[in-house]
Amino acid sequence: MIRNTSLWISIGILILISIFSFTIMNSSKEKTTLHYLVRQPKIKTAHPPLLLLLHGVGGNEQNLFSFANDLPDNFLVVSARGPLTLGSESFAWFQVNFTSGHPQINEQQAEAARVSILNFIESLKNEHDFDDKQVYLMGFSQGGIMSYSVALTEPEKIKGIAVMSGRLLPEVKPLVADPKRLEKLKVFISHGKQDAVLHFPFATDALAYLESKGIKPDFHPYDEGHTINKQMFDDVNLWLKTNLDH
Structure with a gap:
Protein backbone atom coordinates (compact mmCIF):
# COMPACT_ATOMS: atom_id res chain seq x y z
CA MET A 1 0.00 0.00 0.00
CA ILE A 2 2.83 2.35 0.89
CA ARG A 3 4.55 1.46 -2.40
CA ASN A 4 1.38 2.23 -4.39
CA THR A 5 0.95 5.55 -2.59
CA SER A 6 4.56 6.52 -3.38
CA LEU A 7 4.04 5.54 -6.99
CA TRP A 8 0.97 7.75 -7.35
CA ILE A 9 2.74 10.65 -5.64
CA SER A 10 5.63 10.28 -8.10
CA ILE A 11 3.26 10.16 -11.06
CA GLY A 12 1.42 13.21 -9.74
CA ILE A 13 4.67 15.16 -9.43
CA LEU A 14 5.67 14.24 -12.97
CA ILE A 15 2.28 15.37 -14.29
CA LEU A 16 2.57 18.70 -12.46
CA ILE A 17 6.07 19.23 -13.83
CA SER A 18 4.87 18.45 -17.35
CA ILE A 19 1.92 20.84 -17.06
CA PHE A 20 4.17 23.58 -15.66
CA SER A 21 6.76 23.08 -18.41
CA PHE A 22 4.07 23.13 -21.10
CA THR A 23 2.63 26.35 -19.68
CA ILE A 24 6.01 28.07 -19.59
CA MET A 25 6.89 26.96 -23.13
CA ASN A 26 3.59 28.12 -24.59
CA SER A 27 3.17 31.35 -22.63
CA SER A 28 6.23 32.73 -24.44
CA LYS A 29 4.53 32.01 -27.75
CA GLU A 30 1.10 33.43 -26.99
CA LYS A 31 1.87 37.12 -26.54
CA THR A 32 3.85 39.56 -28.64
CA THR A 33 6.49 41.68 -26.94
CA LEU A 34 5.05 45.09 -27.90
CA HIS A 35 1.56 46.58 -27.89
CA TYR A 36 0.25 47.13 -31.42
CA LEU A 37 -2.66 47.92 -33.74
CA VAL A 38 -3.38 45.93 -36.89
CA ARG A 39 -5.07 46.41 -40.24
CA GLN A 40 -5.72 43.19 -42.06
CA PRO A 41 -4.86 43.06 -45.78
CA LYS A 42 -7.76 44.15 -47.99
CA ILE A 43 -6.69 41.64 -50.62
CA LYS A 44 -6.88 38.16 -49.15
CA THR A 45 -3.77 36.07 -49.76
CA ALA A 46 -2.30 33.07 -47.96
CA HIS A 47 0.86 34.88 -46.86
CA PRO A 48 0.55 38.67 -47.14
CA PRO A 49 3.57 40.97 -46.84
CA LEU A 50 4.02 42.74 -43.50
CA LEU A 51 4.36 46.51 -43.09
CA LEU A 52 5.47 47.48 -39.59
CA LEU A 53 4.91 51.14 -38.64
CA LEU A 54 7.23 52.74 -36.06
CA HIS A 55 6.32 56.08 -34.47
CA GLY A 56 8.56 58.93 -33.33
CA VAL A 57 9.62 59.94 -29.82
CA GLY A 58 6.67 61.15 -27.77
CA GLY A 59 4.19 59.53 -30.12
CA ASN A 60 2.31 56.25 -30.01
CA GLU A 61 0.97 53.47 -32.20
CA GLN A 62 -2.00 55.62 -33.27
CA ASN A 63 0.15 58.17 -35.14
CA LEU A 64 1.17 56.36 -38.33
CA PHE A 65 -1.81 54.03 -38.02
CA SER A 66 -3.98 56.97 -39.03
CA PHE A 67 -2.64 56.32 -42.56
CA ALA A 68 -3.32 52.59 -42.41
CA ASN A 69 -6.50 52.55 -44.46
CA ASP A 70 -4.73 54.29 -47.36
CA LEU A 71 -1.66 52.04 -47.40
CA PRO A 72 -1.41 49.36 -50.14
CA ASP A 73 -4.19 46.79 -49.91
CA ASN A 74 -1.81 43.81 -50.07
CA PHE A 75 -0.14 44.48 -46.72
CA LEU A 76 -0.83 43.24 -43.25
CA VAL A 77 -0.25 46.60 -41.54
CA VAL A 78 0.94 46.60 -37.93
CA SER A 79 1.70 49.72 -35.89
CA ALA A 80 3.82 49.10 -32.78
CA ARG A 81 4.16 51.11 -29.59
CA GLY A 82 7.63 51.97 -28.30
CA PRO A 83 8.67 50.24 -25.06
CA LEU A 84 9.44 53.40 -23.02
CA THR A 85 6.62 55.40 -21.42
CA LEU A 86 7.27 59.16 -21.37
CA GLY A 87 3.81 60.28 -20.28
CA SER A 88 0.13 59.82 -20.99
CA GLU A 89 -0.14 58.33 -24.51
CA SER A 90 3.51 59.31 -25.02
CA GLN A 95 15.64 58.38 -24.58
CA VAL A 96 17.35 61.25 -26.38
CA ASN A 97 18.66 64.61 -25.16
CA PHE A 98 18.96 67.66 -27.42
CA THR A 99 20.31 70.16 -24.85
CA SER A 100 23.83 70.05 -26.33
CA GLY A 101 22.53 71.05 -29.74
CA HIS A 102 23.14 67.52 -31.02
CA PRO A 103 21.01 64.47 -30.17
CA GLN A 104 22.58 62.43 -27.36
CA ILE A 105 21.02 58.99 -27.07
CA ASN A 106 20.82 56.31 -24.42
CA GLU A 107 22.81 53.65 -26.26
CA GLN A 108 21.65 50.75 -24.07
CA GLN A 109 18.00 51.63 -24.67
CA ALA A 110 18.57 52.05 -28.42
CA GLU A 111 20.17 48.62 -28.64
CA ALA A 112 17.44 47.06 -26.49
CA ALA A 113 14.82 48.63 -28.81
CA ARG A 114 16.57 47.21 -31.89
CA VAL A 115 16.45 43.73 -30.38
CA SER A 116 12.87 44.19 -29.18
CA ILE A 117 11.65 45.02 -32.69
CA LEU A 118 13.34 41.93 -34.12
CA ASN A 119 11.79 39.83 -31.34
CA PHE A 120 8.41 41.46 -31.93
CA ILE A 121 8.43 40.51 -35.61
CA GLU A 122 9.28 36.94 -34.66
CA SER A 123 6.57 36.75 -31.99
CA LEU A 124 4.03 38.29 -34.37
CA LYS A 125 4.19 35.09 -36.41
CA ASN A 126 2.27 33.36 -33.61
CA GLU A 127 -0.69 35.74 -34.02
CA HIS A 128 -0.76 36.60 -37.72
CA ASP A 129 0.06 34.82 -40.93
CA PHE A 130 2.46 36.81 -43.15
CA ASP A 131 5.35 36.29 -45.54
CA ASP A 132 8.51 36.60 -43.46
CA LYS A 133 10.46 37.15 -46.68
CA GLN A 134 8.51 40.34 -47.28
CA VAL A 135 8.77 42.39 -44.10
CA TYR A 136 8.90 46.16 -44.55
CA LEU A 137 9.47 48.85 -41.92
CA MET A 138 8.11 52.38 -42.21
CA GLY A 139 9.24 54.80 -39.51
CA PHE A 140 8.97 58.51 -38.80
CA SER A 141 11.70 60.36 -36.86
CA GLN A 142 12.86 57.97 -34.10
CA GLY A 143 10.87 55.25 -35.84
CA GLY A 144 12.98 55.92 -38.92
CA ILE A 145 16.11 55.63 -36.79
CA MET A 146 14.96 52.23 -35.58
CA SER A 147 14.17 51.16 -39.15
CA TYR A 148 17.79 51.81 -40.12
CA SER A 149 19.12 50.04 -37.02
CA VAL A 150 17.02 46.91 -37.51
CA ALA A 151 17.38 46.50 -41.27
CA LEU A 152 21.08 47.33 -41.61
CA THR A 153 22.07 44.86 -38.89
CA GLU A 154 19.68 42.03 -39.88
CA PRO A 155 19.04 42.52 -43.62
CA GLU A 156 18.00 38.90 -44.15
CA LYS A 157 14.92 39.58 -41.99
CA ILE A 158 13.85 42.86 -43.62
CA LYS A 159 12.96 43.35 -47.29
CA GLY A 160 12.77 47.14 -47.26
CA ILE A 161 12.58 50.26 -45.11
CA ALA A 162 10.96 53.66 -45.55
CA VAL A 163 12.73 56.23 -43.37
CA MET A 164 10.85 59.50 -42.98
CA SER A 165 12.66 62.39 -41.27
CA GLY A 166 15.07 60.05 -39.48
CA ARG A 167 18.80 59.57 -39.09
CA LEU A 168 21.34 56.77 -38.97
CA LEU A 169 22.88 56.31 -35.52
CA PRO A 170 26.71 56.36 -35.52
CA GLU A 171 26.47 53.94 -32.59
CA VAL A 172 24.90 51.26 -34.78
CA LYS A 173 27.48 51.40 -37.58
CA PRO A 174 29.81 48.82 -35.97
CA LEU A 175 26.90 46.34 -36.13
CA VAL A 176 25.99 46.99 -39.78
CA ALA A 177 26.14 43.92 -42.01
CA ASP A 178 28.69 43.62 -44.80
CA PRO A 179 27.75 44.89 -48.30
CA LYS A 180 27.12 41.38 -49.64
CA ARG A 181 24.35 40.84 -47.09
CA LEU A 182 22.90 44.31 -47.76
CA GLU A 183 22.67 44.10 -51.54
CA LYS A 184 18.96 43.12 -51.64
CA LEU A 185 17.76 45.68 -49.08
CA LYS A 186 15.36 48.31 -50.46
CA VAL A 187 15.53 51.79 -48.91
CA PHE A 188 13.29 54.86 -49.22
CA ILE A 189 14.40 58.13 -47.59
CA SER A 190 12.29 61.27 -47.28
CA HIS A 191 13.32 64.37 -45.35
CA GLY A 192 12.34 68.03 -45.10
CA LYS A 193 15.03 70.60 -45.90
CA GLN A 194 13.57 72.84 -43.18
CA ASP A 195 13.56 70.13 -40.50
CA ALA A 196 14.48 71.82 -37.21
CA VAL A 197 14.37 68.61 -35.13
CA LEU A 198 16.52 66.24 -37.17
CA HIS A 199 18.33 68.51 -39.60
CA PHE A 200 18.45 67.76 -43.31
CA PRO A 201 22.18 66.81 -43.32
CA PHE A 202 21.26 63.71 -41.29
CA ALA A 203 19.43 62.49 -44.41
CA THR A 204 22.26 63.27 -46.83
CA ASP A 205 24.84 61.72 -44.49
CA ALA A 206 22.77 58.53 -44.31
CA LEU A 207 22.39 58.54 -48.08
CA ALA A 208 26.17 58.78 -48.58
CA TYR A 209 26.82 56.03 -46.03
CA LEU A 210 24.30 53.67 -47.64
CA GLU A 211 25.73 54.32 -51.09
CA SER A 212 29.18 53.44 -49.74
CA LYS A 213 27.71 50.07 -48.76
CA GLY A 214 26.36 49.45 -52.26
CA ILE A 215 22.75 50.43 -51.49
CA LYS A 216 20.95 52.81 -53.83
CA PRO A 217 18.17 54.48 -51.81
CA ASP A 218 15.15 56.15 -53.35
CA PHE A 219 15.82 59.64 -51.96
CA HIS A 220 13.14 62.36 -51.70
CA PRO A 221 13.94 65.83 -50.29
CA TYR A 222 11.12 68.29 -49.63
CA ASP A 223 10.84 71.97 -48.73
CA GLU A 224 9.22 71.04 -45.41
CA GLY A 225 9.89 70.76 -41.69
CA HIS A 226 9.70 67.74 -39.36
CA THR A 227 6.44 66.35 -40.63
CA ILE A 228 4.69 64.08 -43.13
CA ASN A 229 2.68 65.89 -45.77
CA LYS A 230 0.49 64.46 -48.55
CA GLN A 231 3.28 64.43 -51.13
CA MET A 232 5.57 62.52 -48.75
CA PHE A 233 2.85 59.97 -48.07
CA ASP A 234 1.99 59.60 -51.75
CA ASP A 235 5.67 59.05 -52.59
CA VAL A 236 6.23 56.39 -49.92
CA ASN A 237 2.96 54.70 -50.91
CA LEU A 238 4.11 54.48 -54.52
CA TRP A 239 7.49 53.13 -53.40
CA LEU A 240 5.82 50.41 -51.35
CA LYS A 241 3.65 49.35 -54.28
CA THR A 242 6.59 49.41 -56.70
CA ASN A 243 8.93 47.36 -54.53
CA LEU A 244 6.44 44.75 -53.39
CA ASP A 245 6.92 41.26 -54.79
CA HIS A 246 3.73 40.00 -56.43
Missing part, protein backbone atom coordinates in the same frame (compact mmCIF):
# COMPACT_ATOMS: atom_id res chain seq x y z
CA PHE A 91 6.12 56.65 -25.79
CA ALA A 92 9.60 56.25 -27.26
CA TRP A 93 12.06 53.62 -28.45
CA PHE A 94 14.90 55.19 -26.47
Whole structure:
Protein backbone atom coordinates (compact mmCIF):
# COMPACT_ATOMS: atom_id res chain seq x y z
CA MET A 1 0.00 0.00 0.00
CA ILE A 2 2.83 2.35 0.89
CA ARG A 3 4.55 1.46 -2.40
CA ASN A 4 1.38 2.23 -4.39
CA THR A 5 0.95 5.55 -2.59
CA SER A 6 4.56 6.52 -3.38
CA LEU A 7 4.04 5.54 -6.99
CA TRP A 8 0.97 7.75 -7.35
CA ILE A 9 2.74 10.65 -5.64
CA SER A 10 5.63 10.28 -8.10
CA ILE A 11 3.26 10.16 -11.06
CA GLY A 12 1.42 13.21 -9.74
CA ILE A 13 4.67 15.16 -9.43
CA LEU A 14 5.67 14.24 -12.97
CA ILE A 15 2.28 15.37 -14.29
CA LEU A 16 2.57 18.70 -12.46
CA ILE A 17 6.07 19.23 -13.83
CA SER A 18 4.87 18.45 -17.35
CA ILE A 19 1.92 20.84 -17.06
CA PHE A 20 4.17 23.58 -15.66
CA SER A 21 6.76 23.08 -18.41
CA PHE A 22 4.07 23.13 -21.10
CA THR A 23 2.63 26.35 -19.68
CA ILE A 24 6.01 28.07 -19.59
CA MET A 25 6.89 26.96 -23.13
CA ASN A 26 3.59 28.12 -24.59
CA SER A 27 3.17 31.35 -22.63
CA SER A 28 6.23 32.73 -24.44
CA LYS A 29 4.53 32.01 -27.75
CA GLU A 30 1.10 33.43 -26.99
CA LYS A 31 1.87 37.12 -26.54
CA THR A 32 3.85 39.56 -28.64
CA THR A 33 6.49 41.68 -26.94
CA LEU A 34 5.05 45.09 -27.90
CA HIS A 35 1.56 46.58 -27.89
CA TYR A 36 0.25 47.13 -31.42
CA LEU A 37 -2.66 47.92 -33.74
CA VAL A 38 -3.38 45.93 -36.89
CA ARG A 39 -5.07 46.41 -40.24
CA GLN A 40 -5.72 43.19 -42.06
CA PRO A 41 -4.86 43.06 -45.78
CA LYS A 42 -7.76 44.15 -47.99
CA ILE A 43 -6.69 41.64 -50.62
CA LYS A 44 -6.88 38.16 -49.15
CA THR A 45 -3.77 36.07 -49.76
CA ALA A 46 -2.30 33.07 -47.96
CA HIS A 47 0.86 34.88 -46.86
CA PRO A 48 0.55 38.67 -47.14
CA PRO A 49 3.57 40.97 -46.84
CA LEU A 50 4.02 42.74 -43.50
CA LEU A 51 4.36 46.51 -43.09
CA LEU A 52 5.47 47.48 -39.59
CA LEU A 53 4.91 51.14 -38.64
CA LEU A 54 7.23 52.74 -36.06
CA HIS A 55 6.32 56.08 -34.47
CA GLY A 56 8.56 58.93 -33.33
CA VAL A 57 9.62 59.94 -29.82
CA GLY A 58 6.67 61.15 -27.77
CA GLY A 59 4.19 59.53 -30.12
CA ASN A 60 2.31 56.25 -30.01
CA GLU A 61 0.97 53.47 -32.20
CA GLN A 62 -2.00 55.62 -33.27
CA ASN A 63 0.15 58.17 -35.14
CA LEU A 64 1.17 56.36 -38.33
CA PHE A 65 -1.81 54.03 -38.02
CA SER A 66 -3.98 56.97 -39.03
CA PHE A 67 -2.64 56.32 -42.56
CA ALA A 68 -3.32 52.59 -42.41
CA ASN A 69 -6.50 52.55 -44.46
CA ASP A 70 -4.73 54.29 -47.36
CA LEU A 71 -1.66 52.04 -47.40
CA PRO A 72 -1.41 49.36 -50.14
CA ASP A 73 -4.19 46.79 -49.91
CA ASN A 74 -1.81 43.81 -50.07
CA PHE A 75 -0.14 44.48 -46.72
CA LEU A 76 -0.83 43.24 -43.25
CA VAL A 77 -0.25 46.60 -41.54
CA VAL A 78 0.94 46.60 -37.93
CA SER A 79 1.70 49.72 -35.89
CA ALA A 80 3.82 49.10 -32.78
CA ARG A 81 4.16 51.11 -29.59
CA GLY A 82 7.63 51.97 -28.30
CA PRO A 83 8.67 50.24 -25.06
CA LEU A 84 9.44 53.40 -23.02
CA THR A 85 6.62 55.40 -21.42
CA LEU A 86 7.27 59.16 -21.37
CA GLY A 87 3.81 60.28 -20.28
CA SER A 88 0.13 59.82 -20.99
CA GLU A 89 -0.14 58.33 -24.51
CA SER A 90 3.51 59.31 -25.02
CA PHE A 91 6.12 56.65 -25.79
CA ALA A 92 9.60 56.25 -27.26
CA TRP A 93 12.06 53.62 -28.45
CA PHE A 94 14.90 55.19 -26.47
CA GLN A 95 15.64 58.38 -24.58
CA VAL A 96 17.35 61.25 -26.38
CA ASN A 97 18.66 64.61 -25.16
CA PHE A 98 18.96 67.66 -27.42
CA THR A 99 20.31 70.16 -24.85
CA SER A 100 23.83 70.05 -26.33
CA GLY A 101 22.53 71.05 -29.74
CA HIS A 102 23.14 67.52 -31.02
CA PRO A 103 21.01 64.47 -30.17
CA GLN A 104 22.58 62.43 -27.36
CA ILE A 105 21.02 58.99 -27.07
CA ASN A 106 20.82 56.31 -24.42
CA GLU A 107 22.81 53.65 -26.26
CA GLN A 108 21.65 50.75 -24.07
CA GLN A 109 18.00 51.63 -24.67
CA ALA A 110 18.57 52.05 -28.42
CA GLU A 111 20.17 48.62 -28.64
CA ALA A 112 17.44 47.06 -26.49
CA ALA A 113 14.82 48.63 -28.81
CA ARG A 114 16.57 47.21 -31.89
CA VAL A 115 16.45 43.73 -30.38
CA SER A 116 12.87 44.19 -29.18
CA ILE A 117 11.65 45.02 -32.69
CA LEU A 118 13.34 41.93 -34.12
CA ASN A 119 11.79 39.83 -31.34
CA PHE A 120 8.41 41.46 -31.93
CA ILE A 121 8.43 40.51 -35.61
CA GLU A 122 9.28 36.94 -34.66
CA SER A 123 6.57 36.75 -31.99
CA LEU A 124 4.03 38.29 -34.37
CA LYS A 125 4.19 35.09 -36.41
CA ASN A 126 2.27 33.36 -33.61
CA GLU A 127 -0.69 35.74 -34.02
CA HIS A 128 -0.76 36.60 -37.72
CA ASP A 129 0.06 34.82 -40.93
CA PHE A 130 2.46 36.81 -43.15
CA ASP A 131 5.35 36.29 -45.54
CA ASP A 132 8.51 36.60 -43.46
CA LYS A 133 10.46 37.15 -46.68
CA GLN A 134 8.51 40.34 -47.28
CA VAL A 135 8.77 42.39 -44.10
CA TYR A 136 8.90 46.16 -44.55
CA LEU A 137 9.47 48.85 -41.92
CA MET A 138 8.11 52.38 -42.21
CA GLY A 139 9.24 54.80 -39.51
CA PHE A 140 8.97 58.51 -38.80
CA SER A 141 11.70 60.36 -36.86
CA GLN A 142 12.86 57.97 -34.10
CA GLY A 143 10.87 55.25 -35.84
CA GLY A 144 12.98 55.92 -38.92
CA ILE A 145 16.11 55.63 -36.79
CA MET A 146 14.96 52.23 -35.58
CA SER A 147 14.17 51.16 -39.15
CA TYR A 148 17.79 51.81 -40.12
CA SER A 149 19.12 50.04 -37.02
CA VAL A 150 17.02 46.91 -37.51
CA ALA A 151 17.38 46.50 -41.27
CA LEU A 152 21.08 47.33 -41.61
CA THR A 153 22.07 44.86 -38.89
CA GLU A 154 19.68 42.03 -39.88
CA PRO A 155 19.04 42.52 -43.62
CA GLU A 156 18.00 38.90 -44.15
CA LYS A 157 14.92 39.58 -41.99
CA ILE A 158 13.85 42.86 -43.62
CA LYS A 159 12.96 43.35 -47.29
CA GLY A 160 12.77 47.14 -47.26
CA ILE A 161 12.58 50.26 -45.11
CA ALA A 162 10.96 53.66 -45.55
CA VAL A 163 12.73 56.23 -43.37
CA MET A 164 10.85 59.50 -42.98
CA SER A 165 12.66 62.39 -41.27
CA GLY A 166 15.07 60.05 -39.48
CA ARG A 167 18.80 59.57 -39.09
CA LEU A 168 21.34 56.77 -38.97
CA LEU A 169 22.88 56.31 -35.52
CA PRO A 170 26.71 56.36 -35.52
CA GLU A 171 26.47 53.94 -32.59
CA VAL A 172 24.90 51.26 -34.78
CA LYS A 173 27.48 51.40 -37.58
CA PRO A 174 29.81 48.82 -35.97
CA LEU A 175 26.90 46.34 -36.13
CA VAL A 176 25.99 46.99 -39.78
CA ALA A 177 26.14 43.92 -42.01
CA ASP A 178 28.69 43.62 -44.80
CA PRO A 179 27.75 44.89 -48.30
CA LYS A 180 27.12 41.38 -49.64
CA ARG A 181 24.35 40.84 -47.09
CA LEU A 182 22.90 44.31 -47.76
CA GLU A 183 22.67 44.10 -51.54
CA LYS A 184 18.96 43.12 -51.64
CA LEU A 185 17.76 45.68 -49.08
CA LYS A 186 15.36 48.31 -50.46
CA VAL A 187 15.53 51.79 -48.91
CA PHE A 188 13.29 54.86 -49.22
CA ILE A 189 14.40 58.13 -47.59
CA SER A 190 12.29 61.27 -47.28
CA HIS A 191 13.32 64.37 -45.35
CA GLY A 192 12.34 68.03 -45.10
CA LYS A 193 15.03 70.60 -45.90
CA GLN A 194 13.57 72.84 -43.18
CA ASP A 195 13.56 70.13 -40.50
CA ALA A 196 14.48 71.82 -37.21
CA VAL A 197 14.37 68.61 -35.13
CA LEU A 198 16.52 66.24 -37.17
CA HIS A 199 18.33 68.51 -39.60
CA PHE A 200 18.45 67.76 -43.31
CA PRO A 201 22.18 66.81 -43.32
CA PHE A 202 21.26 63.71 -41.29
CA ALA A 203 19.43 62.49 -44.41
CA THR A 204 22.26 63.27 -46.83
CA ASP A 205 24.84 61.72 -44.49
CA ALA A 206 22.77 58.53 -44.31
CA LEU A 207 22.39 58.54 -48.08
CA ALA A 208 26.17 58.78 -48.58
CA TYR A 209 26.82 56.03 -46.03
CA LEU A 210 24.30 53.67 -47.64
CA GLU A 211 25.73 54.32 -51.09
CA SER A 212 29.18 53.44 -49.74
CA LYS A 213 27.71 50.07 -48.76
CA GLY A 214 26.36 49.45 -52.26
CA ILE A 215 22.75 50.43 -51.49
CA LYS A 216 20.95 52.81 -53.83
CA PRO A 217 18.17 54.48 -51.81
CA ASP A 218 15.15 56.15 -53.35
CA PHE A 219 15.82 59.64 -51.96
CA HIS A 220 13.14 62.36 -51.70
CA PRO A 221 13.94 65.83 -50.29
CA TYR A 222 11.12 68.29 -49.63
CA ASP A 223 10.84 71.97 -48.73
CA GLU A 224 9.22 71.04 -45.41
CA GLY A 225 9.89 70.76 -41.69
CA HIS A 226 9.70 67.74 -39.36
CA THR A 227 6.44 66.35 -40.63
CA ILE A 228 4.69 64.08 -43.13
CA ASN A 229 2.68 65.89 -45.77
CA LYS A 230 0.49 64.46 -48.55
CA GLN A 231 3.28 64.43 -51.13
CA MET A 232 5.57 62.52 -48.75
CA PHE A 233 2.85 59.97 -48.07
CA ASP A 234 1.99 59.60 -51.75
CA ASP A 235 5.67 59.05 -52.59
CA VAL A 236 6.23 56.39 -49.92
CA ASN A 237 2.96 54.70 -50.91
CA LEU A 238 4.11 54.48 -54.52
CA TRP A 239 7.49 53.13 -53.40
CA LEU A 240 5.82 50.41 -51.35
CA LYS A 241 3.65 49.35 -54.28
CA THR A 242 6.59 49.41 -56.70
CA ASN A 243 8.93 47.36 -54.53
CA LEU A 244 6.44 44.75 -53.39
CA ASP A 245 6.92 41.26 -54.79
CA HIS A 246 3.73 40.00 -56.43
